[in-house]
Amino acid sequence: MDRHRTRATILSILSLGLGQIYNRQYIKGAIFLLVEVLGIAYFINYLSFAFWGITTLGDTPTGFVKFKSASGIMVSKLVQGDHSIIIMIQSLITLLFLTLFIIAYIMNIKDANRIGSLRDAGHKPNNFKQSVRYILDYKFAQVFLVLPAIGILFFTIMPIIFMIMLAFTNYSAPDHIPPAKLVNWVGFETFTNLVSLGTWSHTFYGVLTWTIIWAVLSTVTTYFGGMLVALLVSQQGIKFKGMWRTLLIIPYAIPQLISLLVMKNLFNGQFGPINQYFGYFGLGGLPWLTDPFWAKVTVIVVNMWVGIPVSMLLIMGVLTTIPKDMYEAAEVDGATGFQKFKIVTLPMILFTTAPTLITQFAGNINNFNAIYLLTAGNPVNGDYQYAGSTDLLVTWLYKLTLDQNKNNMASAVGIIIFVIVASFSIYNYRRTRSFKEEDMIQ
Amino acid sequence: MIGRKLANRLRLIVSYIVLVILAVCALYPALWVVLASFRPGKSLYSKTLIPESFTLEHYRELFTSNTFMFTHWYMNTLKIALFSMIFGVLLTLLTSYAVSRFRFRARKTALSTILVLGMFPGFMSMIAIFLLLKELNLLDTHMALIIVYACGAPLGGTLIAKGFFDTIPRSLDEAARIDGASNFMIFRKIILPLSRPMLTYMALTQFVGPWVDFIFARLILRTKDNWTLAVGLWDIVNTSQNSNFTLFAAASVFIAIPIIILFIFLQRLLVDGLTSGASKG
Numbered sequence: 001m002d003r004h005r006t007r008a009t010i011l012s013i014l015s016l017g018l019g020q021i022y023n024r025q026y027i028k029g030a031i032f033l034l035v036e037v038l039g040i041a042y043f044i045n046y047l048s049f050a051f052w053g054i055t056t057l058g059d060t061p062t063g064f065v066k067f068k069s070a071s072g073i074m075v076s077k078l079v080q081g082d083h084s085i086i087i088m089i090q091s092l093i094t095l096l097f098l099t100l101f102i103i104a105y106i107m108n109i110k111d112a113n114r115i116g117s118l119r120d121a122g123h124k125p126n127n128f129k130q131s132v133r134y135i136l137d138y139k140f141a142q143v144f145l146v147l148p149a150i151g152i153l154f155f156t157i158m159p160i161i162f163m164i165m166l167a168f169t170n171y172s173a174p175d176h177i178p179p180a181k182l183v184n185w186v187g188f189e190t191f192t193n194l195v196s197l198g199t200w201s202h203t204f205y206g207v208l209t210w211t212i213i214w215a216v217l218s219t220v221t222t223y224f225g226g227m228l229v230a231l232l233v234s235q236q237g238i239k240f241k242g243m244w245r246t247l248l249i250i251p252y253a254i255p256q257l258i259s260l261l262v263m264k265n266l267f268n269g270q271f272g273p274i275n276q277y278f279g280y281f282g283l284g285g286l287p288w289l290t291d292p293f294w295a296k297v298t299v300i301v302v303n304m305w306v307g308i309p310v311s312m313l314l315i316m317g318v319l320t321t322i323p324k325d326m327y328e329a330a331e332v333d334g335a336t337g338f339q340k341f342k343i344v345t346l347p348m349i350l351f352t353t354a355p356t357l358i359t360q361f362a363g364n365i366n367n368f369n370a371i372y373l374l375t376a377g378n379p380v381n382g383d384y385q386y387a388g389s390t391d392l393l394v395t396w397l398y399k400l401t402l403d404q405n406k407n408n409m410a411s412a413v414g415i416i417i418f419v420i421v422a423s424f425s426i427y428n429y430r431r432t433r434s435f436k437e438e439d440m441i442q
Numbered sequence: 443m444i445g446r447k448l449a450n451r452l453r454l455i456v457s458y459i460v461l462v463i464l465a466v467c468a469l470y471p472a473l474w475v476v477l478a479s480f481r482p483g484k485s486l487y488s489k490t491l492i493p494e495s496f497t498l499e500h501y502r503e504l505f506t507s508n509t510f511m512f513t514h515w516y517m518n519t520l521k522i523a524l525f526s527m528i529f530g531v532l533l534t535l536l537t538s539y540a541v542s543r544f545r546f547r548a549r550k551t552a553l554s555t556i557l558v559l560g561m562f563p564g565f566m567s568m569i570a571i572f573l574l575l576k577e578l579n580l581l582d583t584h585m586a587l588i589i590v591y592a593c594g595a596p597l598g599g600t601l602i603a604k605g606f607f608d609t610i611p612r613s614l615d616e617a618a619r620i621d622g623a624s625n626f627m628i629f630r631k632i633i634l635p636l637s638r639p640m641l642t643y644m645a646l647t648q649f650v651g652p653w654v655d656f657i658f659a660r661l662i663l664r665t666k667d668n669w670t671l672a673v674g675l676w677d678i679v680n681t682s683q684n685s686n687f688t689l690f691a692a693a694s695v696f697i698a699i700p701i702i703i704l705f706i707f708l709q710r711l712l713v714d715g716l717t718s719g720a721s722k723g
Contacts (some may be wrong), residue, residue, distance in 0.1 A: 060517070089573045138626040141544030147551070148537045151593030158574070159567030166569075232461060235694050237454050242633050246466045246706070250472060253705035257654040257672055258694045261679050265687060271487040273474065305467070362561065398657075401569060414562075421561045429557050429601075 008116030012109045019112025023119060025129040026141020032108050046094045049161065053091035056167070058082025061182050083357045084183035092162055096153065166411040169192070190408045200409070203384040203396075210296075210394045214371075215364040218303045222358060225243035225304055227349065231341075233312075234319050245316070252309035260373035263302045264289070268367055292389035295375050303370050307360075314356060322348050348423055358428040364422045368394045393417050457676065479691035486687040495565050495622050500692035511666065518584065519670040521572065525588045525647040530595030534644055537596040538603035540627060543615065553601075560597040568661055575662065582664045590662075606640040607633065642708055650701055664695060671697050 012019025017032030062081035074237055115125050131318045165192055170176045171183045195201050233244045266272050267288035275285030288298045329338045370375060377391035386404050393413055401408035455711050479500055481493040504512040541553055580586040609686060618628050656672035680691045
């Protein structure tokens with residue numbers, strides 16, 4: 001009884017589109033066939049190269065090759081060898097296409113199978129117009145997602161896979177930089193070096209500690225700073241609330257790139273106005289950006305300037321949603337102002353902004369701009385490998401890649417940052433109501 | 443009773459004093475740069491906050507200088523920001539509408555993937571993107587930046603936009619569907635008009651992003667002709683820290699002004715956009 005189903009399935013396994021043509025869906029079949037022709041034309045040229053490339057990362061180094069010239073003398077000539085990194089990315093792209101092709105193949109088999117069994121049950125298969133209609137009505141979301149998904153696949157996922165792969169190679173200066181030298185797979189060596197090899201591990205733990213201190217301090221200072229300012233402005237009896245809010249919001253409206261570069265000049269130890277004003281009061285200037293300790297203080301203070309307005313806006317928004325009768329009830333019970341804050345305001349704010357707080361914490365771990373534009377990670381720390389005293393893991397990673405070409409180390413650091421940040425975010429998102437109860441709304 | 447009134451008064455006075463100090467702190471850097479941009483001379487150091495004489499020389503220099511191609515960069519930046527805003531918003535809308543309105547297999551996985559990918563340090567993938575763009579022969583073009591910014595947009599904006607779409611009652615869709623509207627029509631006629639605040643918020647963040655990104659732009663744009671404002675500005679600060687400060691100040695003012703204006707006008711919407719993520723936490 002399942003004659004059509006078996007035949008269509010077998011035909012579709014033999015070649016893309018055949019099953020559909022057997023099912024008399026000619027246009028659909030032709031489209032699948034076209035995909036197959038294009039795919040085969042592409043893979044004939046590239047697939048074996050991709051498998052070879054991804055396993056060996058190239059095997060001919062650039063070098064002089066001796067050969068006999070026409071006149072019979074031995075001469076040596078520079079021959080370009082394999083560029084391991086380019087081979088790696090080309091192979092990766094080909095393999096991604098292969099994955100897409102395999103997905104198309106599976107879809108084709110499933111489709112032939114389904115239509116075949118429909119025919120066995122005595123239904124007439126959809127013609128092309130009906131198929132399109134069906135997709136738009138029932139598979140709309142998937143169709144909608146195709147375009148963003150392709151963009152994300154090639155410009156986010158592919159680069160991430162590439163970087164993860166790099167962490168397992170020896171792609172680093174000075175000995176393994178293509179095109180002069182080849183790059184090889186080394187397994188977990190990079191990670192072991194990072195956590196156990198003298199200077200590297202010292203730098204890694206030092207920078208990691210400061211990253212965590214920074215993330216905690218910068219989140220806490222901006223959050224509670226913002227809360228204080230919000231409470232101050234929305235106090236009973238304060239006039240011109242809108243004006244105060246607009247004034248205090250200004251730092252948020254100035255693009256960070258500009259405000260941070262301006263701050264860098266403001267805190268300039270020699271010529272900056274801050275030290276100049278200190279001078280007026282007879283105080284000596286402070287080495288704001290050049291002393292390891294003061295540089296850390298400066299980045300946190302400047303980050304407060306940048307971050308407090310955002311928290312203020314957020315918390316002011318929450319304050320307006322707290323029901324008045326809660327305060328009235330507290331007053332009836334004889335609560336003082338501070339008690340009202342402790343019992344009503346604070347829990348309400350914390351409850352509603354907790355997810356944002358965690359997001360901010362995760363964002364601060366990766367806060368590249370705040371550090372790089374202000375201190376560039378400096379002052380340089382002599383004990384560290386290519387890192388300064390205010391460097392976060394991200395800025396260190398940036399220096400390792402772009403300035404030092406220690407790409408494999410940088411990738412390993414990146415993977416570690418990613419694991420830390422991602423676990424916070426996933427935990428955070430999974431426990432929010434909007435994730436758990438999303439179908440409860442309306 | 444009198445004691446309480448006095449305490450109240452004291453509290454208000456202290457509050458006003460603190461507010462004034464805070465406002466001064468908030469405004470001072472901005473004020474300082476604006477004033478510096480009108481100051482004669484080039485150096486960072488100045489005896490007084492308010493310059494002894496005002497000059498427009500630095501602004502003139504911005505538009506005439508041969509080494510600092512300000513107008514050229516301004517147009518570059520505007521072009522990149524506009525296009526990546528349009529495409530970025532479009533892609534984000536597609537993604538967030540699909541995950542908000544439809545229930546399909548792998549939907550939760552898709553959501554978590556978006557969240558996790560958004561957390562990846564962006565420039566970790568820079569080298570790979572650099573090599574990919576090299577393969578595609580797109581290095582040193584504006585197209586490359588637009589593609590990368592737009593493709594990255596759904597990662598940042600989807601969850602916020604999805605949260606917003608979730609609040610549009612689904613009964614509206616259902617009513618339209620009963621009247622025979624297709625999915626596309628529902629999207630165009632119902633969802634889009636209702637999500638204007640979210641659209642504005644997304645467009646603004648997408649527009650400002652390219653305006654201030656210097657890391658990626660510096661990597662991709664090699665020739666000075668193609669630079670964006672952010673790259674140029676960063677270049678002045680890094681190559682001539684104190685020797686050309688006033689020019690930097692003038693450029694900063696010019697770059698910041700359009701964005702500040704946008705922010706002030708869209709303040710309300712921004713607050714809504716910020717809090718819509720939080721209030722449903």
